[in-house]
Amino acid sequence: MTTPPLTTPPRTTLPKTELPRLNHATPYQIEFRAITEDDTAFLSKLYRSTREAELAEVTWSEAEKQAFCDMQFEAQHKHYQQHYPDAQWLVIERHGTPIGRLYLERWPREHRIIDIALIPAVRGQGIGGALLQDLQESATADEARGIGVHVEKTNPALSLYRRLGFTTIEEKGVYDLLFWTPPSSAAVQNQVKTASY
Numbered sequence: 001m002t003t004p005p006l007t008t009p010p011r012t013t014l015p016k017t018e019l020p021r022l023n024h025a026t027p028y029q030i031e032f033r034a035i036t037e038d039d040t041a042f043l044s045k046l047y048r049s050t051r052e053a054e055l056a057e058v059t060w061s062e063a064e065k066q067a068f069c070d071m072q073f074e075a076q077h078k079h080y081q082q083h084y085p086d087a088q089w090l091v092i093e094r095h096g097t098p099i100g101r102l103y104l105e106r107w108p109r110e111h112r113i114i115d116i117a118l119i120p121a122v123r124g125q126g127i128g129g130a131l132l133q134d135l136q137e138s139a140t141a142d143e144a145r146g147i148g149v150h151v152e153k154t155n156p157a158l159s160l161y162r163r164l165g166f167t168t169i170e171e172k173g174v175y176d177l178l179f180w181t182p183p184s185s186a187a188v189q190n191q192v193k194t195a196s197y
Contacts, residue, residue, distance in 0.1 A: 019090070020104060020138045024130035032090045032102065039091055042098050047073040049120050053154075084114050092118065092131070102131070111139040113149035128157060132164055136180060146181040 019032045035043065048055075048069040055065050080087070084105045092100035099122050103114035113135065118128055139147050149166070151158050152174055166178040 019088070020102070020135055021141065022134050023137060024133040025127065028125075028127050028130060029094050030127065030131070031093045031096075033093060035089045035091050035101070039098065042091075043077075043101060044070065044073045046101060046117055046119060047076070050117050080114055084112070087114055094122065094127075099127075104135070106138075106142065106144070108142075109145045111135065111142070111144050111147045113147060116149075129160055129164065132160070136164065136182070139180075140182040140184075144182075146179055148177060148179050150175045150177055152176075 022030060022032075048066070051069060051072070055069075058065070060068070080103060084103070087103055087105040090102045090104065091098050092102055098119075100116070100118035102116050105112045105114060116128070116131065135147060147166075149161070150172065151161060153176055154174075158176070161178050161180075164180065166180045168176045169179045170177040
């Protein structure tokens, strides 16, 4: 059984200037950079792309859909900044062109993926899986207990998380809190449990 992350993780973070290590994603020509004000339009458009399936179900006008997404994007961005002040806010680039975002907080005992998203044109090509594997290697190298991430129950990427060893540790309405534990940590936890019987 996976040990759940701390409910209130310590505010001590790892050096913010050190970008997550890339290994699996390098064949895709992936790089990270910090977001800037100039990225707002791209990030807003990216956010909308993650809501298109929901928007297809409503009878709103295009203007209403866009106004809704603009409002939701602003609210989400403000919420993230407020609740994760020490996070890394990164644009994912390929050949120097923005293709996604990664918001990551790296506490000493847990790495938390606040948000990760790719534009529709590059989804399903293995980039997301490669990035997650790199984040798993980074968490292991940092001796973190694992990686936590909230994922909507209807998110198609949920199967990718499962394949990479993430398990549900808590259900939170439309979201599942997933957690991944490095193999060595899981083995140690299992040994401790076995010894206690």
